[in-house]
Structure formats: C-alpha cells, structure tokens
Amino acid sequence: MRDSPPARIHAALFDVDGTLVDTNDLHAAAWQQAFGRFGRDVGFDTVRFQIGKGGDNLIPALFPDMGENEREEIEVWRSDLFKRDYLPRAQPFPGVRMLFERLHADAIRIVLASSSGADEVDFHVGLIGAADLIAATTSKDDVESSKPCPDIFETAMAKAGPYARHEMIVVGDTPWDAKAAGKAGLGAIGFRCGGFSDEALRAAGMSALFDGPADLLRRYDSSVFANG
Numbered sequence: 621m622r623d624s625p626p627a628r629i630h631a632a633l634f635d636v637d638g639t640l641v642d643t644n645d646l647h648a649a650a651w652q653q654a655f656g657r658f659g660r661d662v663g664f665d666t667v668r669f670q671i672g673k674g675g676d677n678l679i680p681a682l683f684p685d686m687g688e689n690e691r692e693e694i695e696v697w698r699s700d701l702f703k704r705d706y707l708p709r710a711q712p713f714p715g716v717r718m719l720f721e722r723l724h725a726d727a728i729r730i731v732l733a734s735s736s737g738a739d740e741v742d743f744h745v746g747l748i749g750a751a752d753l754i755a756a757t758t759s760k761d762d763v764e765s766s767k768p769c770p771d772i773f774e775t776a777m778a779k780a781g782p783y784a785r786h787e788m789i790v791v792g793d794t795p796w797d798a799k800a801a802g803k804a805g806l807g808a809i810g811f812r813c814g815g816f817s818d819e820a821l822r823a824a825g826m827s828a829l830f831d832g833p834a835d836l837l838r839r840y841d842s843s844v845f846a847n848g
Contacts, residue, residue: 638814672794674766715834
C-alpha cells in the first residue's frame with residue numbers, strides 16, 4: 621500500500637525576535653541590565669538561554685523567589701529601557717521579504733506569533749517591510765501566558781484560518797518556540813540565526829533546521845512548504 625503524501629501546509633506561524641530580526645542579544649543585554657538595576661545580578665549567557673520567553677516565564681525561571689510586585693517593576697523598567705536604547709539597533713535578517721513573497725505566492729498564510737508586545741511586533745513589521753504579505757499578528761498582549769506556554773500559537777492558529785493543525789507549522793529560533801508548538805499540537809522547524817545550538821533545537825522538537833530566512837528560501841523546494 622502506497623504511503624499517503626504529506627499534508628499541504630496552508631499557514632506558517634512565525635516567531636519574530638531571533639527568527640526574522642536580529643534581537644536576541646539585545647533582549648538579553650536589556651534583561652541583564654534591568655536585573656542589575658534592581659540588585660539581581662545574573663550572567664549574560666544565563667539570561668541569553670531564556671530569551672524567547674516573555675517576562676512572565678523568563679523571570680521565574682531565573683528568580684523563582686521573586687515577588688509579583690518586584691517582577692512587574694522590573695518588567696516595566698526593562699520594557700522602557702529596551703524600546704529606548706536597544707530596539708533602534710534591531711536589524712532584519714537577510715531574505716525575510718523574499719521568503720514571505722514566496723510563501724504568499726504559494727497561498728501560504730503568514731501569521732506572526734511573538735512573545736514580545738504588540739508595539740514591538742508592529743515596529744518589526746515595519747522594519748522588514750512586509751506588512752502587505754502578513755495575514756495577522758499575535759503578541760503577548762493577546763494572551764495570558766507567553767512561550768513556552770502554547771497560548772500564543774493557539775491564538776495565532778485561530779487567526780490563520782480554518783485549517784487543521786497538521787496544515788500549519790511554526791517557524792522559530794528557540795527551544796521555547798518548539799516546546800510551545802508541541803503543546804499546541806503543531807510541528808515546528810527552526811532557524812539557527814537566533815543563536816541556539818542544533819542539539820537544543822532538535823531536543824525541543826524542531827523537525828528541520830535552517831540557517832535563517834535566506835537559507836529556507838534557498839532550500840524551499842525541499843522544505844515542508846513545497847509539499848502538495
């Protein structure tokens with residue numbers, strides 16, 4: 621009996637930071653500076669590994685003893701710092717617009733699904749110059765819990781359209797993207813441009829790895845998006 625062909629992908633749910641824009645180190649530096657401002661010293665690499673989570677999950681992972689008031693104060697201070705001093709330094713990775721054009725031409729809906737706030741997502745949409753190709757966006761402002769909880773991808777799925785879970789796929793750069801995708805019943809592929817190791821990405825559930833948007837575009841015809 622012949623195997624059934626793989627399902628056609630109708631929607632791609634893209635993480636933003638570290639996947640489409642080069643901001644993971646900027647986020648880590650801002651968090652480290654914010655923690656230090658409040659007397660909570662932590663090494664850069666320790667913070668860096670947690671990038672991809674929103675503050676609601678990142679802070680407890682590093683400081684499980686921290687109270688809610690202190691956590692909220694640090695989050696507000698860090699958010700203001702990031703937008704003022706770090707966000708202007710953000711740069712898109714090569715090939716984002718061209719990759720989105722290829723997906724759009726294949727009638728694959730593009731939904732952004734980020735653990736950052738909506739204002740930062742809007743900034744990055746303008747930065748990559750692809751607002752006309754993006755069907756919808758989702759941020760931490762739309763959900764109760766950020767990655768690695770599945771809330772953001774559950775909301776993104778609803779915005780993508782009436783597709784089955786196996787007809788959608790997550791594209792991210794961190795283990796937290798993959799873990800959130802798995803909890804939402806979604807497959808995931810990974811970009812190395814976010815700075816996480818192949819081992820960490822595969823262990824978290826990424827089924828295929830690419831160097832970044834331009835590499836996925838180069839290898840598009842052998843990727844999951846070429847199916848069907």
